[in-house]
Amino acid sequence: MVTATKMGDGLVLSSMGLGCMGMSGTYGTASWERSIATIHRAIDLGVTLLDTADVYGLGHNEVLVGRAVHDRRERVTIATKFGIDRRLGHDNQVIRGDAAYVKACCEASLLRLGIDEIDIYYIHRPPENVPIEETIGAMSELVAAGKVRHLGVSEFSSEQLRRACAVHPIAVMESEYSLWTRDPEAIAPVMAELGVGLVAFAPLGRGFLTGAVDRSALKPGDFRFRNARFAGTAGDANEAIVRAVQLVAGELELSPATIALAWVYEQSERLGIPIVVIPGTTRPERVVENEAATHVKLPPEALAALDPLAGLVQGERYGTR
Structure with missing residues (x-):
């Protein structure tokens, strides 16, 4: 069973969570029934942090998570996110944080999830249309109203995190962190100072680090199809990272996925911050x-x-081929 990890603002999470994004089309089609079974298996193992967002499947993912936990709400911690406004299309998206939008998004997420209170409410990226202070202020009003328990931010800079914490305690920051993506390490000292925990998404490099992704079989509907790290000469070069992980896995008689996730956990003491991982499946x-x-x-x-592998990575993590 998974142990508990103390984050910021009194929040306690299972040390591993479940990223649910892939259950709503990001990496191709997924079975509703199998996704529900996956969530239930996770809960049975003590993996009780479920991570979703209003933009995943345009609300589909929140509905799925809500249906999966309707009879076991007391056993899970539900984290969801707002802020990515794609009403004008994917290529014209805006990261919004204006107060009215924040509150409307929260109400819609509560409805789709079928719950009365969101355990962790994140802004998905730093707001582009208003100051951070307005966004966090609106989020803090949701806490006061009993609609949200804890606040989180995603992929903030050190300066942005300081500004957010000056308005209301921030329990966690969600950022991509793995053997081939080390960006949060630069922000870790400020996180430690402010008492903010790290929730690491894509800790398996969107499946690349496991060696189980057949890059030639990726389809246009899969986010990875156009991702620079998976494509062309960069993808070929990055196979060296996979081989290094597989070598360590073979020596320790563990799976590459176990090795990649265990590496992330090992960084908690070095960085001085609590870390929870949310691999998706x-x-x-x-x-x-x-x-x-x-x-x-x-x-x-x-x-x-394993530590030097980030120096080998080719391609931007959100770059396209």
Whole structure:
């Protein structure tokens, strides 16, 4: 079973969560029934943090998560996000944080999830249309109204995080963090100072680090199809990272996924911040494999082999081919 991790603002989370984005089309089609089974298997293993957002599947994902936990609400922590306004199309999206929009998004998410209170409410990225202070102020009013328990931000800079915390305590920051994406390390000192925990999304490099992704089989509906790290010569070069992870996995008789997740956990003490990972999957058996990482401590020689891998990565993480 997964252990508990203390984050900021009195928030306690399961040390591993479940990223639900892929259950709503981001990486191709997914079965509703199998997705529900995956969520239930996660809960049974103690993986009780469920991460969703209003933009995933244009609301589909929140509905799915809500249906999956309707009879086990007391056993889970539901985190959702707002802010990405795509009403004018994907290429014309705006990150909104104006107060009226914040409150309207919250009401819509509560309805889709079928709950009375959101456990963690994030702004998906720093707002582009208003000052951060207006956004966090509106979010704090949702806390006061009993509609949200804790506030989170996603991919903020150190300066942006300071401004947010000056308005209301921020329990967690969600950012991409893995063997091949180390950006949060630059912000970790400020997070430690402010008492903000890290929720690491895409800790398996969107599946690349597991070695299980057939890049030649990716379809246009899959986010990774056009992603620079998966494509062309950059994708070919990045296979060296996969081989290095597989080598360590073979030596320790563990799966590459377990190794990649265990590496992220190992960074908590070094960075001085609590870390929770939220690997995504639509398969119950993958949840079992991922959960194994919560019980693994990597030996020094494995860390020495893994730590330099970020220096090998080719391609921007949101770049397109």
